[in-house]
Amino acid sequence: MMILVWILQIIFVPAVSPLCIGIIKKIKAKLQNRDGASIFQVYKDVWKFLHKDEVISSDASWIFRFAPYIVFAITLVVGVSIPLFASFLRNSLTGDFLSVVYLLAIGTFFLALAGMDVGSAFGGFGSSREMTISALAEGGLILALFTTSLIVHTTNLFAISSVGTLLSTNYIIPTLLAFAGFFIVMLAETGRFPFDNPATHLELTMIHEAMILEYSGKRLALMEWAAANKYFIFAALGANLFFPYGIAQSFGASSIVWGIVFLLAKVFVLCIAIGIIESCMAKFRFFRLPDLLITSFILSMLAIGLI
């Protein structure tokens, strides 16, 4: 039985992540008075890309060819290392928050290298911007996650989420501050407004799209899917570490079902929030972004100070 739960945990992230992206797109469409595509459109896109032929630049090396596999595989490994619907799965081998942060950094590393590999100006500048933002975001991310681990006295993500709740204790304000810091980093790392525009191919505004501009076919599918996975990972981290309500604490069919329901509900609330933010906010100028990231850093510092 336990094996089944683990298998569920492994396939959960890639299975649900396109749905989240679909929901955000739907919300944005509704707010723009459009009907929008179905929320399952992202699945169809990925499936279509997977069966297409590919064009690869003659300048590309094995880094470009191999990067999508690494980037995608990393999101799966991280998907196993974080609490999703069950905190009783105590993964003490890879479930440390620092290993999760640095595993995600491997994905960023290869994504940025792949952007530089084809030698177009777009890819290079996309990589440069991506690395600038992720370098500044890393401090805020580590400190935000660390706030929660300081409250629970462990750096294991499963152990943190198994507390049940942080808000009923004395730690309401630090938790909320750290979550605010985390949310900013989440927007930065997953390429949402006001950091990046996921829907654009305009050279001045692209970050993530610029890096994967040269991809096509199955490699593009993997890259898009990996981006969706990364979004879901951050959403799940935000939901389970700062508001660990309803997560399955013990083994049992009903608690697991409730765990999944709660997780999806929390993630969908985050999706709605992001959809609304993206609809009523403009993208920031690139050199305004560090201010936002430093704000996230300071919020987390404050949170730690208050514990």
Added chain:
Amino acid sequence: MVTFLSSGLNFLLLLSFFALGAFGSLLVRKNDRLANAWQSFFGIVGALWGVVFSIVVFMSNGLLFTANSTAIPFLTFAINIDRLAAFFVFIVSLITLFCSIYGIGYIKHYYQKYNIGSLGFFFHLFVLGMLLVVTVSNGLFFLVAWELMSIASYFLVVYDRNDENNVKAGFLYLVMTHVGTAFIVLALLLMYKFTGSFDFASIKEQSLLIPVFVKDIIFVLALVGFGTKAGIIPFHIWLPSAHPAAPSHVSALMSGVMIKTGIFMMIRIFLDILQPVPLWWGITILIVGLVSALMGVLYALTEHDIKRLLAYHSIENIGIILLGLGSSLVFVSLGNMPLALFGLGAALFHTLNHATFKSLLFLSAGSVINQTHSRNMEEYGGLIKYMPQTAFFFLVGSMAISALPPFNGFFSEWLTFQILLQGVASASIFLKSIFVLASGALALTGGLALACFVKAFGATFLARPRSLEATHAKESSFSQLSGMGLLAIFCLLFGLLSGYIGPLLAQIGNNLGAFINFPTFIAPVLNNKLVAPNSYGSVSALALFAIFILVLIIVIILVKYIINRKQKIKLGATWDCGVDLKPRMEITATGFARSIILIFSGVLRPSMQQEIEYHDAKMRYLPKSSTVNLSLHDVYRVNFYQPLNKFITVLSLRVKTIQGGNINVYISYILVAVIISLFLAQ
């Protein structure tokens, strides 16, 4: 067998390998090939011997022997190889081994140009000096070894003497290293004044005789003296110019090992000899480490000279090591010994890891420079197609230094993070804020280092060649590749075995002075995963690696062979908006880092000079050519070294007034000096 291997005789044998290597290469200096063979052979054999010797000594609880010589008072040939020293002998030998293997092929390009014999002579003296520095236990003898190491490395820095910049860099290095030595001499003399001995063991026994404020002075002197060698900011200015000037296999040794001797002596003096440790020492070292780590990586980002970039990363990593060491000192003074040992283990593990990945990076950079005849990254590009293996090894080194699992850099940074987090959990609000700042700085450093190595790898190896030289590059020779390959394997191996190595290194502290009064300490259990203190967390390198490889294989099989088998791949040109794509349209190393530099312009103080030449100089309508010169304000030179220099010059001018040039005056000065010293001696 084991008793011989761990005997003093064997240590002398080890030293004699390098002495033989040194003087032998001088003898055969007439023949380039023979000189190369001689020095490489003795380098490899001696280093292998050193690796075996250090492991045996480490396992057998140390080695201590003294050979008194009555010829010179105080100068006793005293050797004390405890676990700490054995660990550093291991690092020196391991890196020397791979550098010597690499050297066989690398030295060839100096044939007919420079004297190969003298390269071997100084190389071996340099290694000999480092081996002695970490093993001697007598202050005066230590200074001799320290000078041997410094002078030999000076001659290696100026080895490529046809380049004027190298000679300048060497001179700066020589001056700075001796300023550092002056501080060290002062520290040793102060210890001698109160304990009456130059022997480290007896100073340690009588360290209670040294008054507290004198200990504080010794701490500052030693921090500046050894910090200069380690390259802490602001005493680092020699490092980015001296390390790149040396031949690459020597740069690898200097950056990977020599600067660590500064760390070694800090551990020796602060944690072993001078006890007890006040709290502010640890806090000072934490702050120094924090500044060095952050500024080191920021300066590295501004560089487009590949070896200078790596040299600045050495400063960053020294900072990370000091973060571990500083927290260890803090916990020692708080009396929390398990945490202190854990912090020391983190610092030592990072020392080992930095030695492996930094020498790997320097060696692969050396191969690239050898092929392209330039250190400027803007003139590279696309080298992955011409030097695929070198590119792969550089990639491994980049991932290790950016702390990406499963390579070794991640696990020592993980340990450092964990010890800093333990510090944040401490009660005092002041300590807490220091540790929060330190962990924030470490996190930021990690992110910036990642950006810097995307820049270094991307600008060097990816996209299209940006110069003609780059298109003529060829893969390096077999010996160079095997030197780099073995180091790359060790980068992975130290990462995968981190669960075993981590606890082993924490044991080094057991026979240091700071921990000697805590015999109840339980030896850590060897585990397949690294475990943080107070069961805060754990990470298993083997599991991470296995899961990642498994998932990767499954994904590749699924996507490539099951979902999509009939797919065709077409090769085409990169999309270029309809124009002809030129190498000049690629992003450059400078362009890549520009946005980060602008964000940190408050600390980095970038400057831009624009010169435009006109066809019509009077009217200035038609520009002919324009040059943009980007650089940084040299804050240290302008605000620290130049005022100091000015002060010394003014002082010297004042002193000049008593120098009349008349010999009678000088004799009377001597007379006065003799009388005064006679009075003082009473």
